[in-house]
Amino acid sequence: MRKFNAENERIKREYLIYLREAKGQDESSLDKVAAALLGFEEAIGFKPFKAFRREWASKYKTYMKRRKNARTGKSLGVTTRDASLRLVKAFVEWLSTQAGYRTRITYSDAAYFNNNAREARAAHAQRPVAYPSIEQCDHAFRQMPENDVFARRDKAVFALLMLTSARDGAVASLRLGHIDLVERVLYQDGREVKTKNGKYIESNFLPVNPMYRSCLERWVTYLRKDLMFGPADALFPKAEMGTPTGKFAVAGLSREPYANGQKINQIFKSAFLSAGMRSFSAHTLRKTHAMLMDKICDTMEDRKAFSQNMGHEHLATTISAYMPVTLERQREIIRNLGEKGEQ
Template sequence: MIQKQNPENERIKRKFFAYLQGPLGRDEKTIQKHADAIAWFEKTTGHKSFKKFHIDQATKFRTQLQTATNARTGKPLTASTMDGQVRMLKTYFVWLSQQHGYKSRISHTDAEYFNLSRAERRIAHTPKRKQVASLQQCKRAFDLMPSATLIQRRDKALFACFMLTGIRDGAAASLPLSCVDLDEALIYQDARLMQTKAAKTITSYFLPVDPAYEVCFIEWVSYLQNELLFGHDDPVFPKPEIAVGENGFQVAGLSRDFYSNASKIREVVKSAFTSAGFAAFAPHSLRSTLTRWADKHYSSREAFKAFSQNLGHESVVTTVGSYCPVDEERQGELIRGE
């Protein structure tokens, strides 16, 4: 019978997870990814003690990665997925090699065997060509969004919010009214109240992309405050209130509850684009759309730096590298001087 857990391994893993959470400040999602990678590795060794680690185990794990398939799609794992798995295990075994009781059994160099081939690493770190919606496509999708019902008005305001600020979907899902300042035309993404990336507090002023977005968003916030009497702690994009009617369950209005995650938020934006006949662009891709707009709109270095801060980036390099790459077609035009 195969052992499901090794108590000794479980104890040292808990210590590692505490290290990730404490000194390194990693979030729960990141810690869970490490836990999953380590659990997968343990499964390939039959849950042997980490003190019995041998480099052959790392080699075997890499081989299994190359033949494994994605549980959702059934397709082989991508190079980036495999690279992520071995990098997390490498981090763990480097840490393990410094712990009492393991130093004499695992060397720092042993962890180096958790590596893909050079070719695989190159493929894993090759950036994908992104599909990015144009400003015209965004405006078309926005204009075609219906606004007859309360939920439709909410959804349209949500789309407008993404175009005004480049806010991330998780932050939008957790956005309270207290973080919206219409007088100063900004959203103060308070990490104490919202789910921001890396728990970073961000001040996002409304971008002058198109006045229609600002009008829509302001009208929605004003409606929540003045008509529905929503308070500071209530959500800007609340869940619907569901009630039982003649035809079964139906939307009866808006609740005062936040969405627990951003899945519904993403669906709203994707649906807006597909309904307009475009690809299902996700909210995060709109940050690339806005960065390409800002690259032309803000001509000074200082102004573009301000835009970068609006997205929550400490460095302009992050903004350009992540959201404004030069695609192959444009690369050719620039080389030819067009």
């Protein structure tokens, strides 16, 4: 049975309420905080937070280094450990301002939860991430089957990702009313669609192969005319379970969307694996589109419009996050610049 400290549970609950109501953090972020705090309690033997000692920071660091990933069985990576340390540090900072704790914990005590400089650099270092080329995407898409309604849905999912660069979580929550085939626009209203930070994004269809738009149009037409789906029904509905043959099984398409982007990501990955290639997550497609931007955009205004289409308020976000320059490319560029300077 899991151990717990009633007093700690109360103050943790207050902290999570503070993060949700005052800081606007979503449930997934709160789950990460709760997990980090539970790990901290396990490291200190569930002692009351009011008995705080600076040495607890060292105990937690040691605990994190010894922990194993539940899925892989391997030690936790430096990025995971660094993130957990930062979450606990923020909690201790907040705790130092609370009645009943501020006489026992000082704000500076939280600094003991800082990672060492070497591991902090390693945790935040940018690493090259593989992403598919436009040609690989086209090939994977052409190999996707259309033999049943679920296969056609999955192919339409791939098509929409290619056309809009929308995030998988947002795509999972889309409804028919969010897409305009005439204007070729996907409206991602953060009040209805699970966009990052609840942003409003208008994603005009990108200049990719016309086969993607044709596929998506066929799917939307099928939903509207054959299944009589309306604006409030899911654009990519999950399977509906029932007992059409007396046994509990898939009975068709529900009118409800998926709860998160897991299925969308799975569809994208599977398309590449089935085509005999390595798998790519749906998020890596945003790098593909960023490189497309660099290839076809001639002016800064072009790039700014493309960046906004991806949901970024600042062009710098697109460039820094999705257009990394490898060391090899850096070397090549500087050498070329040197040759130009010598002329």
